[in-house]
Amino acid sequence: MNKNRKALVVFSGGQDSTTCLFWAKANFEEVEAVTFEYGQRHYQEIEVAKSIANDLGVRHHVLDMSLLNQLAPSALTRKDQKIEHDEGELPSTFVPGRNLLFMSFAAVLAKQIGARHLVTGVCETDFSGYPDCRDIFIKSLNVTINLSMSEDFVIHTPLMWLNKEQTWELADHLDALEYVRDRTLTCYNGVQGEGCRECPACLLRNQGMVNYLNRKEEKI
Amino acid sequence: MNKNRKALVVFSGGQDSTTCLFWAKANFEEVEAVTFEYGQRHYQEIEVAKSIANDLGVRHHVLDMSLLNQLAPSALTRKDQKIEHDEGELPSTFVPGRNLLFMSFAAVLAKQIGARHLVTGVCETDFSGYPDCRDIFIKSLNVTINLSMSEDFVIHTPLMWLNKEQTWELADHLDALEYVRDRTLTCYNGVQGEGCRECPACLLRNQGMVNYLNRKEEKI
Numbered sequence: 001m002n003k004n005r006k007a008l009v010v011f012s013g014g015q016d017s018t019t020c021l022f023w024a025k026a027n028f029e030e031v032e033a034v035t036f037e038y039g040q041r042h043y044q045e046i047e048v049a050k051s052i053a054n055d056l057g058v059r060h061h062v063l064d065m066s067l068l069n070q071l072a073p074s075a076l077t078r079k080d081q082k083i084e085h086d087e088g089e090l091p092s093t094f095v096p097g098r099n100l101l102f103m104s105f106a107a108v109l110a111k112q113i114g115a116r117h118l119v120t121g122v123c124e125t126d127f128s129g130y131p132d133c134r135d136i137f138i139k140s141l142n143v144t145i146n147l148s149m150s151e152d153f154v155i156h157t158p159l160m161w162l163n164k165e166q167t168w169e170l171a172d173h174l175d176a177l178e179y180v181r182d183r184t185l186t187c188y189n190g191v192q193g194e195g196c197r198e199c200p201a202c203l204l205r206n207q208g209m210v211n212y213l214n215r216k217e218e219k220i
Numbered sequence: 221m222n223k224n225r226k227a228l229v230v231f232s233g234g235q236d237s238t239t240c241l242f243w244a245k246a247n248f249e250e251v252e253a254v255t256f257e258y259g260q261r262h263y264q265e266i267e268v269a270k271s272i273a274n275d276l277g278v279r280h281h282v283l284d285m286s287l288l289n290q291l292a293p294s295a296l297t298r299k300d301q302k303i304e305h306d307e308g309e310l311p312s313t314f315v316p317g318r319n320l321l322f323m324s325f326a327a328v329l330a331k332q333i334g335a336r337h338l339v340t341g342v343c344e345t346d347f348s349g350y351p352d353c354r355d356i357f358i359k360s361l362n363v364t365i366n367l368s369m370s371e372d373f374v375i376h377t378p379l380m381w382l383n384k385e386q387t388w389e390l391a392d393h394l395d396a397l398e399y400v401r402d403r404t405l406t407c408y409n410g411v412q413g414e415g416c417r418e419c420p421a422c423l424l425r426n427q428g429m430v431n432y433l434n435r436k437e438e439k440i
Binding site: 067095100109143147 | 285286287291325332354363
């Protein structure tokens with residue numbers, strides 16, 4: 001694609017970003033990964049991300065984004081409000097526009113480590129309702145970060161138009177289906193691999209896999 | 221300009237952003253200000269910013285951006301490197317693209333406090349060499365932050381095409397020349413008001429004032 005063959009993957013240790021990490025390993029000479037720690041995810045997710053990056057031989061940056069708490073509605077209205085987090089719901093620390101902040105930080109980090117390519121697993125297909133997962137936002141951001149640093153970054157979104165079934169297919173093509181199935185963490189209840197099988201994330205993930213495997217079998 | 225008459229000013233307590241604060245007070249019904257604390261400025265600057273916001277009756281947010289240190293070249297290469305800061309030079313914590321990060325945080329904060337208007341004192345005239353002070357960057361960012369949150373923010377840059385002399389003229393038109401002269405802090409050596417009169421910031425600021433006052437006198 002370009003002389004600079006180094007990529008930085010925005011990486012959470014879940015199915016989507018782990019598939020992106022395999023994709024980046026297949027498409028770039030050098031790959032690093034960055035995980036944002038913001039007190040909103042299971043601590044276990046950071047550990048899972050670390051171990052996957054280690055398995056794949058990828059240098060892994062963990063950035064402390066706890067300052068996001070300063071911007072949460074709770075922090076701005078009542079300083080003494082307790083931060084709560086019910087499973088499967090948006091926590092009171094939820095901050096709109098946080099993907100803008102994460103991607104901007106990723107771009108600044110990419111500049112610092114000399115990577116021209118940024119990879120993120122955002123996806124418009126299972127539209128989450130977050131405007132900053134849309135393709136048009138990513139494209140506009142790409143222009144803005146390039147202007148901000150007089151650089152020529154390319155943001156890659158290999159999952160943008162895939163549904164979950166197709167994301168499993170991509171993992172399979174990358175010879176990573178079993179690894180992604182067994183080692184990633186998507187489950188709201190913090191169960192690695194196939195998960196609790198009950199939460200919305202598990203249902204979506206497992207239905208996608210079943211659909212893909214059925215389709216694959218029909219072909220044979 | 222618009223039904224939503226609330227503005228958030230990105231505010232450091234220096235000449236430019238204080239002039240912008242007076243400008244915002246003259247143009248909007250409600251004004252708040254945000255200062256970014258990132259261990260790169262004199263601690264005194266934060267105190268000056270607080271006292272000016274207090275004088276003007278403006279609600280003042282101070283956001284801790286010390287996480288920027290995680291992105292400094294020193295932090296990424298040698299964990300044990302001491303952070304140094306020589307007067308008048310870029311400190312080793314300097315992070316390219318930091319205006320992208322600050323403006324993005326300001327936008328998220330604006331969303332949280334219900335302000336539609338963002339005001340920043342960036343200026344292309346005395347071009348600093350920072351690509352993220354350019355008008356084209358600000359315009360692109362405006363589109364990007366609107367897409368990121370499905371909002372209709374307007375970024376105002378009243379100083380974009382003014383030189384220092386014209387910035388003094390604007391302060392004078394806002395009946396704020398004496399206040400800005402006496403109470404703001406621009407000096408690299410941390411001297412409030414007219415400053416040390418020797419550092420590059422003082423020379424630029426004072427020459428601008430002399431030029432403006434001379435021109436004003438000729439008119440009379």
